[in-house]
Amino acid sequence: MDYFAGLDISMEETHVCVLDCEGAVVHEARTISTAEAIFASLAKAPSCRRVVFETGRMAPMLYHGLRERDVPVVCIESRQAYQALKSLATHKTDRNDARGLAHLARTGFFKPTHVKSLPAHAIRSLVIARKKLVGQRVMLENQIRGLAVVFGVRLPRALSPAFIKQALQASEGIDGLSAAMRGLIAARAAVLSAVSAIDADMKKMAKASGVCRRLMTIPGV
Template sequence: MENYAGLDLSMESTQVCIIDEKGRTLASEKVESCPAAIADMLDRHAPLARAVIETGRMSPAICHGLRELGVPLVCIDARQAHQSLKAMKANKTDPHDAAGLAQLARTGFYKEAYVKSPAAHGVRSVIAARSHLVEARVKLDNMIRGLCATFGCRPGPGQGKAFLDRIMEAPHIPGLGQAIASLLSIRSANVDQTKEMDRRLRLIASQSQACEILMTIPGVGIQTSAAFAAAIDEAGRFRQSRNVGAYFGLVPRRHQSGEIDWTGRITKQGDGMVRKLLYEAANSILTRSRETFALKTWAMKIAKRRGLKKARVAGALYIGASTHPRSGSCIGQTRSAAGTPRPAR
């Protein structure tokens, strides 16, 4: 007789519930949130057919660790698990959540979520860190402008050497100089760290064939290509290239029931950072690229017919779907394409 387990993960401890084939509880314990402790508890109730864990911050590390120890673990979508657990009408406690996850493992009523590799999470960490550094620098620049404006000095727009030179021309008022000097020292360190992140991203992109292919698309740079490749991670998990657009929430939301059938805005599900970068790449193609190629011509027709915003979304959808390795084509080849590319439906 095989058993099933549900793991309710938290930062310090994990509630583990093990049930048999008939749904009867065999054990319910709280153990340390580390793969070794969890695996030791599960081994005491072998054989284990399947263990279930929800997606979350610590899920990647726990999943990879348990799978290396030979535990048959499945990571499921947390939103679906939440709805299923709420339907059980039990009090919200860790033991009840773990028991509910164990029942999902036994019945198979779940949607499995892909757990990205550590390398993919590493690339995403670099991109996220760079994004936060840029946001912090913009806040510092705005704070410096605000302090200077109080005393009648207007540094103006920009962020380069001219901007710094205008700040140095600020009147030497007691307190203002010291405040600006402190902010500029932090800003200088911020700029240096941002450049270091850019160097790491260039190194990552130079070692990835997928990134090189992606960067042949006009408007797609190092950051967009690296983020897209890291989000996809394993191309074989997508059966069709059109599924990539839905994965990043770039397809319209549909509601159909009886005589009601309407299509709304895009779902905006999945990786928001990659969706934003793809949108910016499509906007660059429409507004900044001076070359004429099939993708731009197709997007411009949509812009004239439906508006620029929908054309950007359509361009982002096409970039994401057409660069999928299983699609058999590379969007960078659209420069010499004779006809208009077919949009991914």
């Protein structure tokens, strides 16, 4: 007989439900949200043909952790799961969601979604961090520009050498404004330093990647 499992995952704990091919519950449990603990909970039930859970922040770590333990896990899109779970349970609870996901695993009424590797997520985090820092740099520069224009000073392009010089000149001798400008300029310098460090790391990673080196041979890339 085939068995199917559903996992309702949160940051702290995971609800586990295992059904047989007729839809009868054969195992229900609640455990902490780690691959080791979930694997141990599933081991108390018959071997499952398919284990289903939704996408989320914990999905990459648990997906690859369970795959390493030969668990036939499938990750599905949370929006699709939400629509299906609404029709399966009258009351939305973690326990009912786990049971609903187990029914989806049993019926096959789902579309698997690709889960990126953990190294891919590490590279993505570097790109996201750089994007956030660049946004902070632009925000600081706009704030500096806004403070200066109140006193009739129009600053040049933010990345030009004259930007900081003219900003300091505009605030010189003005109590309050001078301290504000120095603080914003110091914060901008720290952000620029962090962006430069990330750029250096990304260049090293690109040079070490055969795929990136091949793409860089394309004109304009």
